[in-house]
Amino acid sequence: MxxxxxxxxxxxxxxxxxxxxxxxxSNADASKAPAxxxxxxxxxxxxxxxxxxxxxxxxxxxxxxxxxxxxxxxxxxxxxxxxxxxxxxxxxxxxxxxxxxxxxxxxxxxxPESTMYTVKSGDTLSKIAQEVYGSANEYNKIFEANKPMLSDPNKIYVGQVLRIPKP
Missing domain, CATH: 3.30.70 (Alpha-Beta Plaits)
Structure with missing residues (x-):
């Protein structure tokens, strides 16, 4: 909590x-359209x-x-x-x-609680996995931990917060 x-x-x-x-x-005349x-x-x-x-x-x-x-x-x-x-x-x-x-x-x-990670410019799940787990091949752990919010491992955006499960 x-x-x-x-x-x-x-x-x-x-x-x-x-x-x-x-x-x-954009409505110049408020009486024409509902506010x-x-x-x-x-x-x-x-x-x-x-x-x-x-x-x-x-x-x-x-x-x-x-x-x-x-x-x-x-x-x-x-x-x-x-x-x-x-x-x-x-x-x-x-x-x-x-x-x-x-x-x-x-x-x-x-x-145990997962780590919350905020995506930065240039990040990929592989790059994050390399930093956290020591292997880029572990990216699928992060992807699976964030399903169904993530639908594709290549679709993350700067500022998005991801769950990073403990190794």
């Missing part, structure tokens, strides 16, 4: 804050909850809260494994406009 920081200006776009703002600004509004904290929390559920993780009593003024998501529930807990954290942390994730997930099967 704890708090994790993420780069809020990058990541998957699951809600369109900028699009709504630009649309409002776009900032998504509610509850609607963002619902989208984040759905994103975790799409990961098919074993977490019961899962709840997500979101505070738009601080761009902070808070998750709670009971995870079967440490891996499920960590995957939930990175699933919502790697979303644009989420700067922090407060983790209140209890774990049934205690295990």
């Amino acid at each position: 704890g708090m994790f920081s993420f780069a809020k200006d990058i990541g998957d776009k699951i809600f369109n804050r900028e699009d709504a703002k630009k649309e409002t600004e 776009a509004t900032e998504p509610s904290a509850q609607s963002v929390a619902n989208l984040l909850l759905k994103r975790i559920q799409q990961q098919n993780l074993d977490i019961s009593e899962l709840k997500v809260k979101y505070n738009g003024s601080t761009d902070t998501a808070e998750i709670s529930g009971k995870a079967k494994t440490q891996a499920d807990r960590e995957k939930a954290i990175i699933a919502i942390g790697n979303v644009q406009h989420v700067a922090k994730v407060i983790d209140n997930i209890d774990i049934e099967q205690d295990a």
Whole structure:
């Protein structure tokens, strides 16, 4: 349990804050089109909850809260494994406009925590594996640890946070 920081200006776009703002600004005559509004904290929390559920993780009593003024998501529930807990954290942390994730997930099967690694320019999973495990061929460990969030080992981006399992 704890708090994790993420780069809020990058990541998957699951809600369109900028699009709504630009649309409002580009409408010269506000009476012609409905004003776009900032998504509610509850609607963002619902989208984040759905994103975790799409990961098919074993977490019961899962709840997500979101505070738009601080761009902070808070998750709670009971995870079967440490891996499920960590995957939930990175699933919502790697979303644009989420700067922090407060983790209140209890774990049934205690295990060592993975390292959280922020992708830098020039990184590949092979390069990260070489640094962490001493062998570029171990990249698949990192790829598997981040599925289904990662669909291809060659599709990572700068600022993305990945789980790096203990060797």
